[in-house]
Amino acid sequence: MSQGTLSAPTAPAVVSPHGTLRRLARRNSTTAFLLTLPLILLVLGLVVYPFLYALYLATLNKRMTKFIGLDNFTFLFSRQTFWDVVFQSVLFAVTAVVVKALIGFILAHVLHALPAKGQRKWRGMLLVPWVIPPAISTLAWWWLFDPSYSAFNWVLAGIGVDPVPWLGVPGWARFSVILVNVWYGSPFFMIMYLAALKSVPDQLYEAAAIDGATGWQRLRYVTFPMMRNIISITVLFSLIVTFANFDIVRILTNGGPLDTTHVFATYAFQVGIQSGDIPLGATVSLFMFPLLAVFAIFILRGVNRRNKEMA
């Protein structure tokens, strides 16, 4: 073995496993970095940056020429309309989510009780409101609420009830936007609960039945504890989405009558885009952030706990 001639080919051959390993390790993290790079750029550029930019915008005057500190915030605090928006957003989100959760819970139980064969067909029909884009289906509701051609009022007239000004007076307008949101969102709750119900092992119900549990007790001591996590995740998630809702209010009432149905998103749109006061609009939508952040933290906790349970 002449070292001189063979060293050239062997040396790399001996070193190479080590070298490629190290290179592999290096390549591994490089690959991982490159694979996640588009995602990171997207999140940084189009989510994090706009958010920080919103914080900056909120401190400018209307023409965006001057730094005015927190004046936009204090200005909003002094406006009655803003407090109406806060009230309506909370009312809208809480009422709609509670009703959606109830309807979803009832429907999931009803579906779960059906024989497996018919279930699919019924489930298919019950999910339709969720499948139609809300900006599209709200048009149908808008037409149903039309002041002179309302098909609901035609039915009411048939049973001798006076026509209802669905979108014309504050009380009914608030009811109507919530009704449409419930119509659109209930199927989502139903499908989430149904998935959760299906994951409860039958043995638990059998054990409960052997112990002589009544229907209510089975619900209270078996179903609820098993679904608690999903219920809370779904409710919190829906609170975020409903609180930040835009489509329904924008199309049905555009905030009217007398700004009584404005939620944060539609008010921010009106102030920021339609009236051209971008900084004030940014300020309005930033008010959503603290509440959403709290909900998000709780969701994250629920999801993590569930992941641990599943693992």
Place this chain on the structure above:
Amino acid sequence: MSATAASSTFTPAERKHGSLKRERRWAMIGAYIALAVFIVFFMTPPFHMLMTSLKSSGEIADLSGNPWIVRHPTLQNYWELLTQGNYIIHFRNSVIVTLCTVAITMVISTMAAFALARMKFWGSATLATGVFLTYLVPETLLFIPMFQIIGGLGLYNNMWAMVLIFPTLTVPFCTWIMIGYFASIPKELDEAALIDGAGHLQMLWKIFIPVALPGILAAMIFAFTVSWAAFIYPIAFLVSSDQMVLTVGIVSDLIRADTFQWGKIMAGALMAALPPLLVYAFLMDYYIAGLTAGATKG
């Protein structure tokens, strides 16, 4: 003694059994009644939409008849939408924007989900959590700064701006559910591939994508429905009719001051709702898998 004991234990049991049966029958009747009520509630708007879309404007304006039925069905509204005006352009724009968004979303989130599910690297857990939190950020929080950013990029009133922005609505959730699908693939498959000398990209392309195809399909359907339904960005950023997508185009073109062409609005809305409904009808299981991924997978 034993006989009495037996009868005293059996009779209540039997009675209980009977009442259970009766209880169950009543429960079933109640279930069907509840179902019927909610089906009527859920189906009313689409049904009324369909009826109105089949009416002539004369019949819509006629207040004497029943608004829930159509007496002289006509396809005139559909025909006019498809032959005149900008409806076709809006539909085309929606298709272009949605297809591009789905393609971009799938590329970004498949790659990222693969890295996050299989390669443990510095900060990968934080990044996964960050992705989930991004999914919880509603677009209504960011549309005003985005308005400025899009304006700064010179993309105001340009439908390609939607292709740039819509992935922010779709990528986080798609990545999230695909992490779940990829993580459920057994590690033995990777090892087999590594032994055969496959690189990471080959592994992704030849193993992960084919094996996780149901999850990828579910994510695609999600991306499709979200970008087809997006409303606030189009309404804030698109002002001229030739750039609009369906969700904003119908309203802006068919409502002129105080004249509402309800027949055409409903026909247009129905056709706009058709693509998601068709996807849902044919791929219901994947659609629901994507929807409930949060509940069953994580």
